[in-house]
Amino acid sequence: MAFQSVAQLISSAARLPLWCAVLEDDCRDRGAGQADSLSKMSALWQAMKDSVSGYDETRRSPSGLSGGQGAKMAQAERTLCGPFLQQVIATALKVGEHNACMGRIVAAPTAGASGVMPAVLLPLQEQEHLSDELMVECLYVAAGFGQVIASRASISGAEGGCQAEVGSASGMAAAALVHARGGSPEQMAAACAMALQNVLGLVCDPVAGLVEVPCVKRNVMGAVNAMACADMALAGISGAIPCDEVIDAMGAVGHCLPASLRETGEGGLAATPTGRNIAGVQTQSTLPPESKPLS
Numbered sequence: 001m002a003f004q005s006v007a008q009l010i011s012s013a014a015r016l017p018l019w020c021a022v023l024e025d026d027c028r029d030r031g032a033g034q035a036d037s038l039s040k041m042s043a044l045w046q047a048m049k050d051s052v053s054g055y056d057e058t059r060r061s062p063s064g065l066s067g068g069q070g071a072k073m074a075q076a077e078r079t080l081c082g083p084f085l086q087q088v089i090a091t092a093l094k095v096g097e098h099n100a101c102m103g104r105i106v107a108a109p110t111a112g113a114s115g116v117m118p119a120v121l122l123p124l125q126e127q128e129h130l131s132d133e134l135m136v137e138c139l140y141v142a143a144g145f146g147q148v149i150a151s152r153a154s155i156s157g158a159e160g161g162c163q164a165e166v167g168s169a170s171g172m173a174a175a176a177l178v179h180a181r182g183g184s185p186e187q188m189a190a191a192c193a194m195a196l197q198n199v200l201g202l203v204c205d206p207v208a209g210l211v212e213v214p215c216v217k218r219n220v221m222g223a224v225n226a227m228a229c230a231d232m233a234l235a236g237i238s239g240a241i242p243c244d245e246v247i248d249a250m251g252a253v254g255h256c257l258p259a260s261l262r263e264t265g266e267g268g269l270a271a272t273p274t275g276r277n278i279a280g281v282q283t284q285s286t287l288p289p290e291s292k293p294l295s
């Protein structure tokens with residue numbers, strides 16, 4: 001991987017579009033040709049689309065905690081957020097639930113955060129009739145920023161808390177959205193930086209150790225945060241702190257988090273009376289797969 005910083009990503013974009021620089025890097029890294037790289041990324045885009053179209057509102061996760069909520073959101077009337085954000089929220093829920101129900105998803109950057117990227121890109125493609133080719137370019141942009149986050153900080157909840165998972169997905173998605181709208185590399189970096197700033201310190205506290213509560217709804221937060229930060233960046237707003245410094249701060253904050261808040265299922269929401277109760281029920285395996293979800 002050539003990119004150790006967002007500053008490097010931006011300077012590489014002086015000679016060619018940023019997404020092309022990431023594509024070139026992927027080819028160098030894997031010793032592959034451009035056609036091969038593009039075909040693999042296109043397959044990932046198709047898999048993202050399938051993770052939404054393959055959603056089955058009647059399915060429930062083995063724990064009974066997830067299922068049906070994406071459809072509920074899609075069918076809601078008179079939402080405060082309006083039709084477009086409603087679709088973003090519903091899509092994030094659908095993919096999160098699809099993952100909890102053992103469906104196939106694209107870990108971008110992780111399974112727990114797999115709802116963020118499709119939640120922002122699919123509704124945008126549909127609304128603006130964007131091409132699959134442009135969406136694939138967006139994935140390269142997201143991959144470039146994700147690569148830097150992974151190398152300077154972390155994309156693992158066990159290492160850096162949920163800021164590293166849903167937070168990273170949100171930063172990657174924000175940068176990708178800026179590309180979709182024709183923004184500059186600097187605006188992509190600003191969008192990513194602001195998205196990460198907004199989630200700094202977010203803990204990883206999955207109830208019963210399952211990637212369901214709060215994970216599924218955190219994907220909604222990551223997607224909506226990405227949209228807002230992309231819009232701010234495109235409006236010329238910056239987060240004041242350069243993206244690389246924000247990423248380094250995220251890494252430092254992750255190291256400060258106690259183990260109980262890093263995917264152990266021992267702190268935060270997992271440690272609430274209800275969280276512990278759910279964990280106890282799961283341990284005793286008395287909850288049949290067909291159990292109704294909590295809400």
Ligand code: SF4
Pocket residue numbers: 112113156157158161162163165166203204205206210211212214215216218263
């Ligand atoms: S709370 Fe933890 S397990 Fe759940 S999405 Fe966030 S990082 Fe992943």
